[in-house]
Amino acid sequence: MNKTLNIALPKGRLGDKVYAMFARAGFECPDILEENRKLVFENAALGLRYFWVKPSDVAVYVERGAADVGVAGKDILLEYAPDVYEMLDLKVGKCRMCVAAPTDFRDDRRRTLRVATKFTNIAAGYYASLGRDIDIIHLNGSVEIAPILGLSDVIVDIVETGRTLRENHLEVRETVVPISARLIANKASYEFKREKIDALRAGLARGTEGTEA
Amino acid sequence: METGTMKYEERLVFALRALYRRFGYRQFKMRKFEEYDLYARNKDFLISDNIITFTDLNGKLMALKPDVTLSIVRSGTDADGGVQKVYYNETVYRVSAAARGFREMAQSGVECIGAVDDFCLAETLMLAVESLRTISPDCVLDVSHLDIVSALVDALGVGDDVRRDVLKCIGEKNPHELEALCRAAGADAGAIADLKQLVQTSGAPAQVLPALKAMDRAPAAAVEQLETLTAALDALGLGDYLRIDFSVVGDMRYYNGVVFKGFVSGVPAGVLSGGQYDKLMRKMRRSARAVGFAVYLDQLERFSSEAEDYDVDTVLLYAPGTSATALLRAVRALSADGRSVTAQHTVPEKLRFRRLVRLDGDEVKIIEQNA
Numbered sequence: 001m002n003k004t005l006n007i008a009l010p011k012g013r014l015g016d017k018v019y020a021m022f023a024r025a026g027f028e029c030p031d032i033l034e035e036n037r038k039l040v041f042e043n044a045a046l047g048l049r050y051f052w053v054k055p056s057d058v059a060v061y062v063e064r065g066a067a068d069v070g071v072a073g074k075d076i077l078l079e080y081a082p083d084v085y086e087m088l089d090l091k092v093g094k095c096r097m098c099v100a101a102p103t104d105f106r107d108d109r110r111r112t113l114r115v116a117t118k119f120t121n122i123a124a125g126y127y128a129s130l131g132r133d134i135d136i137i138h139l140n141g142s143v144e145i146a147p148i149l150g151l152s153d154v155i156v157d158i159v160e161t162g163r164t165l166r167e168n169h170l171e172v173r174e175t176v177v178p179i180s181a182r183l184i185a186n187k188a189s190y191e192f193k194r195e196k197i198d199a200l201r202a203g204l205a206r207g208t209e210g211t212e213a
Numbered sequence: 214m215e216t217g218t219m220k221y222e223e224r225l226v227f228a229l230r231a232l233y234r235r236f237g238y239r240q241f242k243m244r245k246f247e248e249y250d251l252y253a254r255n256k257d258f259l260i261s262d263n264i265i266t267f268t269d270l271n272g273k274l275m276a277l278k279p280d281v282t283l284s285i286v287r288s289g290t291d292a293d294g295g296v297q298k299v300y301y302n303e304t305v306y307r308v309s310a311a312a313r314g315f316r317e318m319a320q321s322g323v324e325c326i327g328a329v330d331d332f333c334l335a336e337t338l339m340l341a342v343e344s345l346r347t348i349s350p351d352c353v354l355d356v357s358h359l360d361i362v363s364a365l366v367d368a369l370g371v372g373d374d375v376r377r378d379v380l381k382c383i384g385e386k387n388p389h390e391l392e393a394l395c396r397a398a399g400a401d402a403g404a405i406a407d408l409k410q411l412v413q414t415s416g417a418p419a420q421v422l423p424a425l426k427a428m429d430r431a432p433a434a435a436v437e438q439l440e441t442l443t444a445a446l447d448a449l450g451l452g453d454y455l456r457i458d459f460s461v462v463g464d465m466r467y468y469n470g471v472v473f474k475g476f477v478s479g480v481p482a483g484v485l486s487g488g489q490y491d492k493l494m495r496k497m498r499r500s501a502r503a504v505g506f507a508v509y510l511d512q513l514e515r516f517s518s519e520a521e522d523y524d525v526d527t528v529l530l531y532a533p534g535t536s537a538t539a540l541l542r543a544v545r546a547l548s549a550d551g552r553s554v555t556a557q558h559t560v561p562e563k564l565r566f567r568r569l570v571r572l573d574g575d576e577v578k579i580i581e582q583n584a
Binding site: 063064065083084085086087088089185186187188189190191192194 | 415
């Protein structure tokens with residue numbers, strides 16, 4: 001029976017940081033630190049297999065069981081609502097999902113608000129909770145440009161430092177939800193690899209203790 | 214019946230049917246469509262509220278059935294004392310997130326309706342475990358008790374919208390969001406701590422039950438019932454397949470009491486789901502109690518590793534003008550031992566076959582042998 005734990009990590013800076021947390025929790029795989037283009041790394045002794053995937057795809061790998069556990073941003077979990085367990089807030093990769101608008105924007109409640117975003121479900125849910133009619137404009141990137149060109153009134157996007165917003169004469173108007181990286185697990189995998197997943201969760205939880213929520 | 218030539222899913226349906234019949238369940242057959250009204254009134258009970266509808270010749274709006282339980286509940290009437298036990302193998306029409314559209318899904322299941330007591334519940338749990346074992350010995354049934362979950366959620370004293378989010382967190386095994394949510398809603402700290410513990414409590418009944426008994430807010434009757442039911446299965450040697458896990462949460466407007474979900478190793482999502490649905494019965498003006506479960510056969514499509522190496526055992530080549538009688542005789546002779554034969558003028562492209570033979574007069578000559 002295959003009891004290797006398959007772990008999907010997001011490629012990039014966050015992934016490196018998260019791997020370090022996994023290693024500190026006793027789930028190390030030294031090969032992963034080698035500089036090469038490999039995407040899959042194995043530590044047979046510990047029964048671990050790590051792989052790097054695009055951050056927004058981690059939840060797909062986990063939901064479909066190609067990975068048993070993974071690390072995904074709360075933004076992705078809210079947007080795609082995958083059927084997975086969200087087991088731990090890793091308290092890294094912190095940022096906020098915000099509504100931002102040009103500094104001189106005045107909201108006219110008599111008109112339908114035009115909202116440009118990559119996160120259409122989050123934006124739609126947020127404005128529905130406020131009872132506000134909106135016109136959603138789905139964009140795949142460079143969302144900040146939409147209000148400048150008059151494509152939208154506001155944007156809903158992730159804000160880390162706010163620098164990109166400032167440089168484009170935008171400002172945060174409302175915070176929709178705080179975001180951070182979460183440990184997620186496939187529901188069936190959890191049943192059959194429970195001990196390892198619980199040990200991983202406990203190890204990571206020890207590492208995040210004392211970190212401000 | 215000869216099951217050797219059946220596909221995996223067909224054999225499975227056959228085995229499940231035998232299992233349910235053995236315990237006195239009778240088959241319930243139903244039509245493919247029902248009046249749309251039935252589903253419109255109980256939309257929240259359905260897994261997805263998208264339904265394929267059409268207008269019948271008499272002007273009535275009909276629906277291709279997205280669910281089996283509602284039809285069974287509607288068709289029955291309450292009788293004193295007894296229980297109605299039925300099983301089904303049906304096709305339902307639902308939206309599949311993976312297919313981004315409607316899909317036809319095969320489902321088997323049982324429903325036990327009437328004076329449901331602890332025996333009926335134990336028997337249903339036993340049938341659920343046995344159904345899973347029919348699929349794979351490497352299986353687990355997660356059991357939860359909604360009376361415990363709802364008592365602990367009630368203790369928070371939060372409004373309906375927060376309650377809905379709290380239940381979502383319980384289903385996600387998400388203690389961190391649960392805590393943040395309850396704190397923001399001003400819930401009692403002790404109640405939050407209990408609920409967090411419940412979310413993180415999961416495992417074999419022998420491990421979990423003592424912790425539950427020590428939890429003052431958990432209703433003793435429900436904990437006792439879990440103990441009775443799990444002990445009954447343990448006595449049958451099925452205890453190792455059970456886990457108590459409160460992340461199994463059904464819609465509390467329909468479900469109550471014991472709810473459960475089954476997994477088999479190698480399938481990424483639950484393959485069996487069920488529980489008590491007395492509240493649905495009340496909504497449909499029935500006084501009886503009810504419990505049942507469904508096995509999602511569509512989840513198992515990729516589970517079986519049986520891949521066929523060959524499309525056909527024998528390709529029989531014949532020249533144009535060959536006597537039909539001679540050809541028929543040859544086909545029957547070659548297939549007499551149960552092997553498949555296809556007679557062709559030429560070998561079809563990409564057809565995988567075990568052997569290639571040619572009919573020469575009355576004689577069959579082997580041209581190619583692959584296995």
